[in-house]
Amino acid sequence: MAKILMKGNEAIGEAAIKAGCLHFFGYPITPQNELPEYLSKRLPQVGGKYIQTESEVATSNMIFGAAGVGVRVMTSSSSPGISLMSEGLSYLAGAELPAVIVNMMRAGPGLAGILPAQSDYAHATRGTAHGDFELIVLAPSSVQEAVDLTILSFELAEKYRNPVMLLGDGMIGQMMEPVEFPDVEVGPPMKAADWALTGCKGREPRLVSSLFLDPVELNEKNHERFARYKVIKDNEARHELYNCDEPYDVLITAFGVMSRVCKSAIQELKGQGINVGMFRPITVKPFPSEQCSAAIFKSKRVLDVEMNMGQMLVDIQLAANGKREVDFMGKCGGLTPSIEDVIESVHSTLAKIKGGVA
Amino acid sequence: MSRSEHEVKVVGDIDVSGFPVPVKRLNIIVGSFGSGKTEISVNWTAALARFGHRVKLADLDMANPYFRSREAQQFLREQGVVPVVPHGEVQFSDLPVLVPQIKGMLQRADDDFSFFDVGGDETGAKVLASLRSAIGDAPYMLYQVINERRPFTGTVAGCLEMKSRIETVAGLTVGAYINNTHLMEYTDESIVRAGMALCEQLVHQSKVPVAFTTVMEGVTDTTKLKNASDYPICVLNRRMLPPWLNHDAQNSWPIAAADRRG
Numbered sequence: 001m002a003k004i005l006m007k008g009n010e011a012i013g014e015a016a017i018k019a020g021c022l023h024f025f026g027y028p029i030t031p032q033n034e035l036p037e038y039l040s041k042r043l044p045q046v047g048g049k050y051i052q053t054e055s056e057v058a059t060s061n062m063i064f065g066a067a068g069v070g071v072r073v074m075t076s077s078s079s080p081g082i083s084l085m086s087e088g089l090s091y092l093a094g095a096e097l098p099a100v101i102v103n104m105m106r107a108g109p110g111l112a113g114i115l116p117a118q119s120d121y122a123h124a125t126r127g128t129a130h131g132d133f134e135l136i137v138l139a140p141s142s143v144q145e146a147v148d149l150t151i152l153s154f155e156l157a158e159k160y161r162n163p164v165m166l167l168g169d170g171m172i173g174q175m176m177e178p179v180e181f182p183d184v185e186v187g188p189p190m191k192a193a194d195w196a197l198t199g200c201k202g203r204e205p206r207l208v209s210s211l212f213l214d215p216v217e218l219n220e221k222n223h224e225r226f227a228r229y230k231v232i233k234d235n236e237a238r239h240e241l242y243n244c245d246e247p248y249d250v251l252i253t254a255f256g257v258m259s260r261v262c263k264s265a266i267q268e269l270k271g272q273g274i275n276v277g278m279f280r281p282i283t284v285k286p287f288p289s290e291q292c293s294a295a296i297f298k299s300k301r302v303l304d305v306e307m308n309m310g311q312m313l314v315d316i317q318l319a320a321n322g323k324r325e326v327d328f329m330g331k332c333g334g335l336t337p338s339i340e341d342v343i344e345s346v347h348s349t350l351a352k353i354k355g356g357v358a
Numbered sequence: 359m360s361r362s363e364h365e366v367k368v369v370g371d372i373d374v375s376g377f378p379v380p381v382k383r384l385n386i387i388v389g390s391f392g393s394g395k396t397e398i399s400v401n402w403t404a405a406l407a408r409f410g411h412r413v414k415l416a417d418l419d420m421a422n423p424y425f426r427s428r429e430a431q432q433f434l435r436e437q438g439v440v441p442v443v444p445h446g447e448v449q450f451s452d453l454p455v456l457v458p459q460i461k462g463m464l465q466r467a468d469d470d471f472s473f474f475d476v477g478g479d480e481t482g483a484k485v486l487a488s489l490r491s492a493i494g495d496a497p498y499m500l501y502q503v504i505n506e507r508r509p510f511t512g513t514v515a516g517c518l519e520m521k522s523r524i525e526t527v528a529g530l531t532v533g534a535y536i537n538n539t540h541l542m543e544y545t546d547e548s549i550v551r552a553g554m555a556l557c558e559q560l561v562h563q564s565k566v567p568v569a570f571t572t573v574m575e576g577v578t579d580t581t582k583l584k585n586a587s588d589y590p591i592c593v594l595n596r597r598m599l600p601p602w603l604n605h606d607a608q609n610s611w612p613i614a615a616a617d618r619r620g
Contacts, residue, residue, distance in 0.1 A: 005507045005541055007392055014509070030452050031423045034391070041510070114423045114452060115612065174424045175600055176392050178507075178541045260602035268605070334450065335610035336601040 001183045008143045009034035009173040012076070012102055012166065013042060015150035020187030021072040021100070022048030025062040027055055027081060030114040031170035032104035035076045046186050056081040060088020067097035068208040070196025071189070072154055076102035078170070079120050080111060086129035089163055093133035094210025096195070096225075098157035100150070101135075102166045104173035107334040115334025116170030118256055121311035124167050125285040132222045134229050136164040136236070137285035139255045143177035149282070151182070158190060160232055167284060169307065171257045171336065233286035240280040242266065244295060248277040250349050251299035253292070253316045253326075255281050258307050258337070265342035276346055284312070292319035302326040303349045307336055325358060368499065368534035369569045369590070375405035377592050378570060382499040384464065384472050386486065387536075388524050389503035390511050391422060391478020394538035398503060398572060399475035400430045401594045407438035412469040416442040416460050418485050421477030423452045425598045429612050433597060440469070450612070454485065464492045479520070486528035493530070500525075501569055502532045504560070506539040506553040514559045521564070534569040535560055545577045554587060 006014070013035050016024070024043060026036040036052065043050040053059040059075050066073035077085065082103045092099055103124065107117040124137045136156050140146035146168060153164040192198070197208055212218035242259070243266050244251075254262045259280040266276045279295040281288050292315070296302055302324050304316045310328045317326050329345040331337045351357075369378035387395045396419070403415045415434060419426040427434070428449050431441040442463060444455040463472040476482055502521055510516045521532050539553020550573055557568045570590040573580055584591045596603075601611035 003507075003541055003544055004509060004512075005392070005505060006509060010392075010509060038509070113450060115450060116424075170423065171600065174422070176542075178544045257600075257602070260600075264602045264605070331610050335613065338601055338607040338610050339605055340607060341610060 001181050003178040003180050005176055006143060006179050007034050007174060007176050008146050008168060009076075009104065010038040011143050011147050011179050012150050012168075013038035014181060015147040016074050016100070016154075017042060017046055017048070018182050018184055018187050019072065019151045019154040020189055021074050021154060022046065022186065023066045023071050023073040024048070024075065025051050025053050025059045025066070025073070026075045026077065027053050027059055029078045029081045031106055031116065031173050032076050032078045032102065034173065035102065035104075056084035057088070060085040060092070063099045063101075064088060064092055064095070064097060067092065067099045068095070068197050070193045070198055074100040074102065076104065078104045078106045079108050082120060082123070089135065090129035090131050090133060091210045092163040093135070094131060095208050096161040097163065097208065098154075098161055099163045100153045100157055100166065101163060102168065105167065105169040107332060113334045114170065116174075116257070116307065116336065117332050117334060118169055118258065118307040118311065119332060120167070121255075121284060121306070121308060124165050125287070125315075133225065134162075134285055136160065136162055136232060137167050137283065138164065139167045139282060139284045140172060141256050141259050141280065143172070143175065144179050146172055147179050147181060156232075156236060160228055162228070167256070169256055229286065236283060237286050237288035237291065238282035239288040239291045240282060241295060242278040242280065243270075243275065244277040244279075244298070246275045248275045248298065249300045249353055250276045250346055251295055251302050252276055252278040252305055252342070252346070253280075253302060253312070254278065254305045255284055255312060258305055261337060261339055262305055262342055264339045265346065268339060268343060269346060274346070274350070281312075281315075287315045289315070289319050292316065293321065296320050296324050299324065300353045301349050303345055304328045305337060305342055305345065306330045308332050325352070327352065368567050372590050373406065373409055375409045377402050377405040378590050379406070379411070380471055380499060382497045383467055383470070384474070384493070384496060384498035386474045386476060386498055386500045386530065387503060388476045388483050388486075388500060388528070388532070389478065390508060390520050391482065392508055393478070393503040393505045393511065394540070394572070395478070395503050396425060396427045396430075396475055397594055397596065397598055398536060398538060399473055400427050400434065400597045402592075403439045403471075403473050404434060404437035406471060411471060413438070413471045413473065414440040414442055414463055414469050415473045415475060416463060417444075418460070418474050419477040419482060420452055420454050420485055421479065421482035424612065427475045430597050456485070456488070460489065461492045464489060464496065480523035480527045483524040483528045486530055490529040498530065499533045500528070500530045501534050501536050503536045503538050504553065504557060506556045507541050507549065512556075514556065514563055517556070517560055518564060532566055534567055536569050537571040540572075540574055540577070542574075543577070545574060547578050547582065550578055550583060551586070
């Protein structure tokens with residue numbers, strides 16, 4: 001299929017269709033509005049269903065219902081809207097339902113602003129909602145990667161029967177880049193699952209629920225779930241190493257679009273004769289800890305750069321395991337650090353290495 | 359078909375700036391979102407101002423949250439364009455904020471050209487309905503920007519549907535197309551030519567002429583295109599840059615470009 005020029009939000013919508021998702025429920029919020037808008041036009045063309053809900057609370061419950069009957073389903077929102085869906089996300093995980101949730105993060109907390117931020121890393125990776133569960137969380141850094149990871153999100157959701165979040169930010173949603181899609185009109189439907197509510201005529205009834213009153217049963221269920229999360233971490237953790245072949249003193253860690261500013265900074269630093277490596281988690285949950293540690297241990301010191309107050313920093317520090325110092329540079333509120341900001345921070349980290357600062 | 363059927367003069371001669379001089383004082387740029395309205399508005403007004411025309415550019419984009427002409431206001435001022443944009447914190451919103459100078463631009467001719475960079479689709483064009491009475495019977499030119507490589511506007515039917523939706527909500531009529539067909543760094547001559555071919559079909563079906571075709575600087579050889587085209591080929595410099603492509607930024611995006619004075 002020939003390349004076309006798309007906004008990230010539109011491209012994710014089209015990618016969902018290519019993945020065979022024909023059900024979308026959502027409520028408008030900037031900066032992700034082009035996604036529901038796109039699907040409101042496209043889904044009727046391909047025999048799908050688009051419903052604008054009355055709230056994000058309703059959205060999360062409609063997703064629960066659609067996933068429960070064994071169809072591919074997606075929603076999208078931005079930070080405050082995702083907060084509203086939190087309860088529903090816990091129910092989806094509790095009932096082991098596959099669904100894809102897109103969060104085009106904006107600045108927070110509260111209503112805050114409409115500019116891009118990476119303000120919900122912590123919410124997505126460790127504090128999504130009540131109960132013992134995790135989401136699988138994928139963080140694209142380009143429009144093409146957003147397309148590829150949207151398709152992967154549906155695969156992982158079904159394979160592991162767990163909700164998957166695509167964690168972008170306003171910049172990913174709003175920027176335009178050329179993209180290519182798989183050469184299918186609409187992807188195949190979800191394979192008939194042995195748990196889905198498809199009408200019980202001629203077979204035993206099934207139950208989709210997150211209610212477990214028997215403590216022994218719930219204990220076992222949660223242990224089984226976390227054993228599955230271990231399998232996901234072993235098999236599905238994805239990352240990118242950038243400029244790590246030559247020796248480096250400083251390793252930058254960054255995810256999403258922030259990594260692209262860091263790449264430009266790394267190229268400029270090369271011109272100054274300074275080699276800097278970068279580690280970018282693509283799955284931010286499960287976090288590729290071992291791979292991150294390996295990259296960290298080749299450095300003398302780490303610089304974590306984020307569009308927030310340091311939410312991924314904990315994962316980087318865990319990977320550094322007390323053996324390397326981790327500096328942090330972050331801007332938030334809707335600001336994206338510039339190439340110059342990153343270069344300055346690298347120089348400051350280099351100065352700490354020279355000065356032997358702990 | 360020959361263009362002579364529609365020898366309406368939609369733009370004047372190519373200026374030394376490389377862009378045509380408009381034939382009307384009021385120039386309103388519409389189109390589907392992501393079609394390139396802002397890049398064209400910023401480039402065109404800057405080119406006119408650099409060569410001595412008194413130009414104002416109003417950012418009327420209330421549909422898009424980012425990559426609006428207000429982000430280029432520092433550049434516009436340097437080039438001599440007067441940017442008419444919301445000030446203070448509301449400039450970072452997608453609220454329907456109309457600064458009072460906009461009606462002034464429509465009604466008082468204290469400049470040579472007034473440009474209006476409108477938000478995408480019919481949603482973005484709704485703002486024009488509220489300005490319709492201020493425009494009154496003043497002569498205006500409404501340009502519809504076309505990128506053949508964007509979803510929904512890759513066909514004649516798609517472009518005409520967009521045209522009709524925008525005209526309906528705006529209460530104004532499209533007077534010219536601008537062919538802005540590109541695929542960023544993947545643009546080649548054949549992509550620009552595909553856009554030109556689409557526009558030829560549009561001209562044929564809608565009897566609305568093409569004002570000009572754009573190409574991004576350094577992407578395609580303009581000589582061959584100029585020989586193949588009945589209307590001007592104008593070269594754009596990309597001004598709406600994401601933070602990883604902006605090597606000159608002195609500050610964090612979007613402050614690098616915006617003016618935060620209240």
